[in-house]
Amino acid sequence: MQDRYPDPETFSVGILYECLGKKLELNSVTENRGYNRMIVSPDISRPGLCLSGYTYKFMHDRIQIIGETEITLLNQLSQKDRTAAVANVYNFPAVCCIVTKGLSPPEELVSAALESDTALFLSPQDTTPLIHDLTDFLGEVFAPHVSLHGTLVDIYGEGLLVMGRSAIGKSEAVLGLVERGHRLVADDLVRVRKAGNRLIGTGDALIGFHMEIRGIGFVSIAELYGVGAIKEMQSVDLAVRLLDADLVDETDRSGLEEKHMSILGIDVPMVEIPVLPGRNITLLLEVAAMMNIQAKDTGCTSAERLNRKLIARMGRNRLRK
Numbered sequence: 624m625q626d627r628y629p630d631p632e633t634f635s636v637g638i639l640y641e642c643l644g645k646k647l648e649l650n651s652v653t654e655n656r657g658y659n660r661m662i663v664s665p666d667i668s669r670p671g672l673c674l675s676g677y678t679y680k681f682m683h684d685r686i687q688i689i690g691e692t693e694i695t696l697l698n699q700l701s702q703k704d705r706t707a708a709v710a711n712v713y714n715f716p717a718v719c720c721i722v723t724k725g726l727s728p729p730e731e732l733v734s735a736a737l738e739s740d741t742a743l744f745l746s747p748q749d750t751t752p753l754i755h756d757l758t759d760f761l762g763e764v765f766a767p768h769v770s771l772h773g774t775l776v777d778i779y780g781e782g783l784l785v786m787g788r789s790a791i792g793k794s795e796a797v798l799g800l801v802e803r804g805h806r807l808v809a810d811d812l813v814r815v816r817k818a819g820n821r822l823i824g825t826g827d828a829l830i831g832f833h834m835e836i837r838g839i840g841f842v843s844i845a846e847l848y849g850v851g852a853i854k855e856m857q858s859v860d861l862a863v864r865l866l867d868a869d870l871v872d873e874t875d876r877s878g879l880e881e882k883h884m885s886i887l888g889i890d891v892p893m894v895e896i897p898v899l900p901g902r903n904i905t906l907l908l909e910v911a912a913m914m915n916i917q918a919k920d921t922g923c924t925s926a927e928r929l930n931r932k933l934i935a936r937m938g939r940n941r942l943r944k
Contacts, residue, residue: 628763628764628814628816628825629642629764631764631765633661634661634662634663634764635658635659635660635661635662636657636658636659636660636661636662636718636719636742637655637658637659639662639686639719640658640742640744642760643756643757643760646756647721647746647748647753647756647757648746648747648748649721649744649745649746650744650745650746651742651743651744651745652728652733652736652743652744652745653733653736653737653741653742653743655742656736656737656740656741656742657719657736657739657740657741657742658742660718660719660741660742661718662686662718662719662761663684663718664682664684664685664761664765665758665761665762665764665765666682666685666758666761667685667686667687667688667754667757667758667761668681668682668683668685668686668687668688669687669688669689669690669692669693670687670689670693670712670717670720671692671693671696673711673712674693674696674697674708674709674711674712675696675708676708676711678711681711681712681715683712683715683716683717683718684718685718686718686719686720686721686757686761687712687717687718687719687720687721688720688721688723688750688753688754688757689720689721689722689723689726689728689732690722690723690724690726690750691723691724691726691750694722694726694727694728694729696708697709697729697731697732698729702731705729705731706731706735709729709731709732709735710735712735713735713736713738713739713741716739716741717739717741718741719741719742719743719744720732720736720741720742720743720744721743721744721745721746721753721757722743722744722745722746723746723748723749723750723753724746724747724748724749724750725745725746725747726745728743728745762818762819763816763818763823766816766817766818766823767816767817767887768814768815768816768817768887769814769815769886769887770812770813770814770815771784771786771812771813771814771815771886772786772811772812772813773785773786773787773793773811773813774793774794774797774807774809774810774811774813774834775807775808775809775810775813775824775826775857775859776797776800776801776805776806776807776808776857776908777805777806777807777808777854777857778800778805778908778909778912778913779805779912779913779916780916781860781861781912781913781915781916782808782824782857782858782859782860782861783860783861783863783908783911783912784813784824784859784861784862784863784891785797785863785865785908786862786863786864786865787864787865787866787898788865788867790837791865791866791867791898792865792898792904793865794810794811794834794835794836794837795836795837795904796865796904796905796908797810797834797905797908798834798836799904799905800905800908800909801844801848801852802848802905803905803909805909806851806852806853806854806857807832807834807844807852807853807854808824808825808826808853808854808855808856808857809824809825809826809827809830810826810830810832810833810834810835811827811830811834811835812826812827812830813825813826814826814827815859815886815887817887817888817889820889821858821889822858822859822886822887822889822891823856823857823858823859824856824857824858824859825855825856831843831845832844832845832853859886859891860891860892860915861891861892861893861894861911861912861915862884862886862891862892862893862894863893863894863895863896863908863911864884864893864894864895864896865896865898865904866895866896866897866898867897867898868897868898868899882894882895892915892918894911896908896911
């Protein structure tokens with residue numbers, strides 16, 4: 624895994640079990656058979672129609688969820704018809720099957736899975752919540768994604784993506800944020816995935832929660848500051864670009880100018896901060912995040928509210944004259 628999600632190109636049943644086995648409480652009844660079978664779709668299937676004999680356009684390339692409805696159908700059939708019904712699914716072949724609600728699978732279902740080298744899992748969880756957790760995870764695995772050079776930090780629940788040229792001070796500024804109690808998500812390389820209308824950022828699986836601080840080297844944030852200083856993933860809510868002050872012709876001093884950055888087709892609010900000797904970039908990043916939170920809550924920025932008051936005052940002064 625390059626990030627904390629499996630690579631869709633090599634996403635197999637075995638990897639799914641490693642990632643979600645504990646959360647979904649999966650127990651394999653076919654040992655490790657079918658673990659190398661590839662998962663190619665973010666969707667799941669309920670094979671009730673296929674079990675009843677209607678196999679037209681059966682989505683065999685999806686994970687099959689067998690719940691109480693399907694088990695009840697199979698138990699009502701004779702042994703001969705039950706064997707034929709199960710064969711309708713496994714002759715395609717299926718990617719893997721999950722029997723939910725702690726139900727006991729018919730012997731014919733287990734035998735067909737073993738003969739076709741297909742993974743068959745049991746879970747005590749109810750069908751609907753299991754499907755929700757599974758489809759959420761699959762949706763994130765197969766979501767469009769991009770890698771960005773920058774640092775992602777969680778500030779009061781707001782995901783701040785800090786960007787800028789190499790050696791401008793991104794990591795040092797974010798390290799200051801960690802010192803102030805905020806949480807690091809990723810440093811140097813941020814992998815962003817599009818989940819619906821949200822952007823989810825994670826770090827590189829190999830680098831983990833390490834930061835490269837020039838003059839010191841790589842430091843482990845989890846070891847130095849504890850697990851409360853790190854976070855596995857975070858939405859990307861605000862982008863901040865650090866710029867060399869001498870390269871900026873003119874800086875917006877009022878805060879009325881709205882800028883955005885497009886990431887995977889989603890516009891993210893962006894702030895550009897010139898870097899000057901003596902400026903407390905850590906403090907400015909924290910303030911930028913808090914102002915973005917405030918703008919979401921109130922529907923406008925403090926600069927816009929002040930601007931409205933100034934315009935109203937000028938209007939009143941003109942009336943007095």
